[in-house]
Amino acid sequence: MIGRREPYIRPNCLFGFDDLVHSSGGDLHTLADQAGxxxxxxxxxxxxxxxxxQGIFCELAAQELGRPNFGLDHAFSLPNTYPTAGAAIxxxxxTHTFEEWLxxxxxxxxxxxxAWVPLLIRDGGPFAYVRLLKDxxxxxxxxxxxxxxxxFYRxxxxxxxxxxxKAxxxxxxxxxxxxxxPHEALFDCPVEFEAAHNELVFPHEYLNRPTNGRLAGLEPLLDLYLRYRIAKMPLYDQSVAATVAAGIPIVLNTSLCNLEYFAVSLGLSPKKLQRLLQQENTSFSAILDKVRESLACEMLETTDVPISNICGLLGYTALPAFNLAFKRWIGVAPSIYREFNRRKEKDCDS
Structure with a gap:
């Protein structure tokens, strides 16, 4: 179980580990067990x-699989949708510019x-910096x-x-x-070690470079992500509602979590998607509500992550709104639900 102060991350960061481990003759679950x-x-x-x-897993994989650059190997093996980074891509x-995206x-x-955050540093000089790792x-x-x-560089x-x-x-x-x-070949620029920060240094002018623009090219991105998620689901009924529900977690705490985004991503108009969901006796808001309820219960049951953090992970901007929603779903406050489950676990163990 993740402790209250322990750094956490979504398991998207593990995407591709299975292929890399198996191709090197290793056993994914054995390494996972050893890493905890x-x-x-x-x-x-x-x-x-x-x-x-996750860091221990990477070190074990590097040592036991004979891959001294396991981290780099993994990063440069990823598809250009970068599922390990959640909704970042x-x-x-x-967004319209590189600076807006950062x-x-x-x-x-x-x-x-x-565990980490990308901090854009602008010091007025010819270079800008993206510093990674929070602490x-x-x-x-x-x-x-x-x-x-x-x-992040790729x-x-x-x-x-x-x-x-390039950087x-x-x-x-x-x-x-x-x-x-391998570092110099993959990054194609000078690499410095024992530095004060983990960071990318690049010409300041890159900040004005355009990105892909508003709601352009979303279909292939969501399609690839949904294929990955659906492949992991034990049951998938191929309904429109199930497809939307599968896609919501990746964009839950971003401005993309709305009917318009999913409609464009699925090649539909918002009205068409709304009608299809109505035919299945549901709506986007109802699906979103159900996904939030399921994720909230799982996080409260399986982690000690602060409730305020769970609130943010689920896309709520204020704790009172999350507390009200949770009481509507379950009938009690999140803190009471978590405490009840802790007592139940202790009773089962005793």
């Missing part, structure tokens, strides 16, 4: 997992995880850090449709590895 990650994390994208234990569809990613990350005093393991930075280049554009410099806080040729 629940096996469910590889099949249920809606739970929360421990960020430190989707945000490029509703600012949107910062806001989104504060709810997606409490400047806590060093994450090398593989985890390199995977995170490399994923994603940034995708967002601005980069061809020749000016990549910085890591950890010690210099024995072999840095």
């Amino acid at each position: 990650l629940p096996r469910e994390a590889f099949s249920n994208p809606d739970i929360l997992i421990s960020w430190p234990r 989707f945000l490029s569809q509703i 600012d949107a990613c910062e806001r989104y990350a504060r709810y997606y995880t409490n 400047p005093l806590a060093k994450s393991p090398r593989q985890q850090t390199e995977g995170l930075v490399a994923t 994603m940034a280049r995708t967002v601005i449709d980069a061809t020749d554009e 000016h410099l990549i910085r890591f806080r950890h010690a210099r590895p024995c072999d840095t040729q």
